[in-house]
């Protein structure tokens with residue numbers, strides 16, 4: 338099967354491309370390198386440098402059995418400042434991509450959605466039927482694509498899975514977690530442990546959580562990647578899937594910092610600052626639907642494994 342992976346030079350796209358190749362799929366890896374790195378793209382994939390919204394380029398690539406669409410701007414805080422960039426890149430480009438794919442005869446689309454569609458006033462654990470109320474243009478961009486996809490599916494033009502990730506984490510030696518700019522807690526904390534950053538900041542310690550700091554659901558990128566491979570197959574049976582991808586367990590920022598200290602054996606400075614606007618106190622997934630419909634189970638998503646894999650990947654790279 339021939340798969341188009343957009344955003345394949347990024348963290349989750351590169352890991353998933355690797356897994357698809359291991360499973361015998363042919364991968365065409367597309368990325369405009371606005372954030373990702375060329376060296377992240379697996380050497381076995383065919384790399385195409387370009388924009389996923391470039392319909393002529395997509396048309397020139399020929400027919401695919403499926404597209405796994407990771408390409409997006411991913412920084413919620415930036416989206417509060419320049420929402421138009423997020424609507425253009427994450428929504429406009431996605432629907433141009435979709436049009437070109439449908440015209441080419443591609444029948445399956447797996448979309449990187451986010452728990453950001455639920456917003457900041459949530460009931461834990463968050464199931465897929467929880468009301469959506471994104472609090473950032475980033476989260477809204479994901480919801481807009483989900484809703485548009487449902488129309489394409491209802492018209493019988495494509496089969497689509499919207500996978501709502503909670504916090505992707507961990508990493509593999511070939512594909513460490515590395516964003517530009519980096520604003521994810523685990524890589525920032527590992528950088529502090531390695532002495533590459535002077536300190537790590539925790540935003541707010543007065544939330545109604547176990548220790549006052551925000552709680553998030555961290556899922557290993559390998560488990561996330563596996564869910565995408567399974568989703569491609571599950572679309573044969575289900576024309577439209579909306580699934581949470583998380584572990585069902587939440588860890589506070591302080592628990593992350595403590596586990597990084599334990600796993601690395603290093604100490605570093607932690608500074609507590611004011612809350613960031615729009616950060617929910619907690620975000621933890623109910624993941625039973627994904628387990629049931631994909632036949633998916635978690636293999637590397639206990640916190641110690643996530644952090645130890647991320648540390649190994651950080652040091653090698």
Ligand SMILES: NC(=O)c1ccc[n+]([C@@H]2O[C@H](COP(=O)([O-])OP(=O)(O)OC[C@H]3O[C@@H](n4cnc5c(N)ncnc54)[C@H](O)[C@@H]3O)[C@@H](O)[C@H]2O)c1
Nearest residue numbers: 344346347348349369371372373388389408409449451505
């Ligand atoms: N990292 C997380 O915890 C998380 C959580 C929820 C959802 N997501 C979603 O998962 C996807 C992948 O996230 P990631 O952490 O790997 O991010 P990333 O920034 O590492 O990867 C995104 C890639 O997309 C590319 N890209 C962006 N716009 C493009 C365009 N118009 N055309 C072609 N390439 C483009 C970038 O160059 C980058 O390589 C994103 O859609 C993100 O919104 C991530």
